[in-house]
Amino acid sequence: MLGTGDFTHPAWFEQLRENLVPAEPGLFRLGTELDRDISRTLPGSLAAAQVRFMLSVEISTIYRQGERSRKIHHLVYMPDFEAAEVLNRGLGKVADLSSDGRPIVSLDSRDLLEMTLSSGDGAYLVPAHVWTPWFGVFGSKSGFDTIEECYGDLTDHIFALETGLSSDPAMNWRVSGLDRYRLVSYSDAHSPPIVGRETTVFETELDYFSILDALRTGNGHAGTIEFFPEEGKYHVDGHRKCGVRMDPQETRLRGGICPVCGRKLTVGVLSRVEDLADRPEGFRPDGAAGFRNLVPLPEIVGEVLGFGPKSKKVGAEVDRLTELMGPELAILELVPVDEIAVHSPQLAEAVGRLRRGEVTKEPGYDGEFGTIRVFEPDEPKQTLF
Ligand SMILES: [Zn+2]
Ligand SMILES: [Zn+2]
Structure with a gap:
């Protein structure tokens, strides 16, 4: 299941209309010919997969509230093209929808939520x-301390929160005010090669309304698959240009000021969680859905081969592995290590370590991605391939 992304953009909306056909209630699939053409380009182990699409878009609201500038991103979902058209028409009056796939609108978050809900039955919004x-709605620069401050009288229509790359459910569990929200995780649709690496698991019927129901009630919401939050671009604090990276404790000791340039540090996700947390690290609320941390397969293969995750060598090896063993998430999570070892002993070792959580983390900060490594820099890697 994938979000289409960007359905507010007129050109993309046309593409979606032309190429998607209705499948289960509220869901779409590619038209038969297009699906066949794409399947031909995929390894047999992947070509047979059923892929479904849900109409989705990310929208940026920028406005003033309480004497401060607010910049909040929202994910918006629609059950059909008619509802999406209603929203597009409304937004088109206050924003130029053709300038960006993630449009910027000068609406209050609350008003965007109202427009979303009135677009059609089953339309919903997730911060x-x-x-x-x-x-982010809780962001240190232009966010709020509570969901209520952001969505006002319509707050009850918010039932899920997206954790983003820089946080995982365990961090969110420390804030008791968030217990009533389902935690979801999705990839950045603007980076196609890593689509699907963060994902939410549902145990429901395959249809839009069952998924919506699972998000509302928690029944059928089976948790998330996440990057390690340290890999996110804003996990800890710092200044990228000054080469300064700091943990929340150190940031506090230094009064939030950069020791190199003397200006305010960019305060990351971990610090913000510490600010709003009313529970200790490691607390887990009753009934919270679980999660697992993974590292993208191209990054692990890149480490093994000693080339970048986007290099041709790594791409070819990932293709070979998926051809032999099936989809990436299955390789990372399910395929027995012994079986992986038949095709790549070093990958088997790496996946074993990943599954045991034996990884080295260098946290991201101020827009710089963090790195997660399964091997130490001086460990021999090439020889077994
Ligand atoms: Zn965003
Ligand atoms: Zn600085």
Whole structure:
């Protein structure tokens, strides 16, 4: 299941209309010919997969509230093209929808939520990457301390929060006010090669309304698959240009000021969670859905081969592995290590370590991605391939 992304953009909306056909209630699939053409380009182990689409878009609201500038990103979902058209028409009056796939609108978050809900039955909104400093509802730069401050009288229509790359459910569990929200995790649709690496697991019927129901009630919401939050661009605090990276404790000791340039540090997700947390680290609320942390397969293969995750060599090896063993998530999570070892002993070792959580983390800060490694820099890697 994938979000289409960007359905507010007129050109993309046309593409979606032309190429998607209705499948289960509220869901779409590619038209038969297009699906066949794409399947031909995929390894047999992947070509047979059923892929479904849900109409989705990320929207950026920028406005003033309480004497401060607010910049909040929201994920919006629609059950059909008619509802999406209603929203597009409304938004088109206050924003230029053709300038960006993630449009910027000068509406209050509450008013965007109202427009969403009135677009059609089953339309809903999920605050996006809630902790990121610049565009998260709890962000240190332009966010709020509670969901209520942001969505006002319509807050009851918010039932899920997206954790983003820089936070995982365990961090969110420390804030008791968030217990009533389902935690979801989605990839950045603007980076196609990593689509699907963060994902939410549902145990429901395959249809839009069953998924919506699972998000509302928690029944059928089976948790998330996440990057390690340290890999996110805003996990800890710092200044990228000054080469300064700090843990929340150190930031506090230094009064939030950069020791190099003397200006305010960019305060990341971990610090913000510490600010709003009313529970200790490691607390787990009753009934909370679980999660697992993974590292993308190209990054692990890149480490093994000693090339970048986007290099041709790594791409070819990932293709070979998926051809032999099936989809990436299955390789990372389910395929027995012994079986992986038949095709790549080093990958088997790496996946074993990943599954045991034996990884080295260098946290991201101020827009710089963090790194997660399964091997130490001086460990021999090439020889077994
Ligand atoms: Zn965003
Ligand atoms: Zn600085």
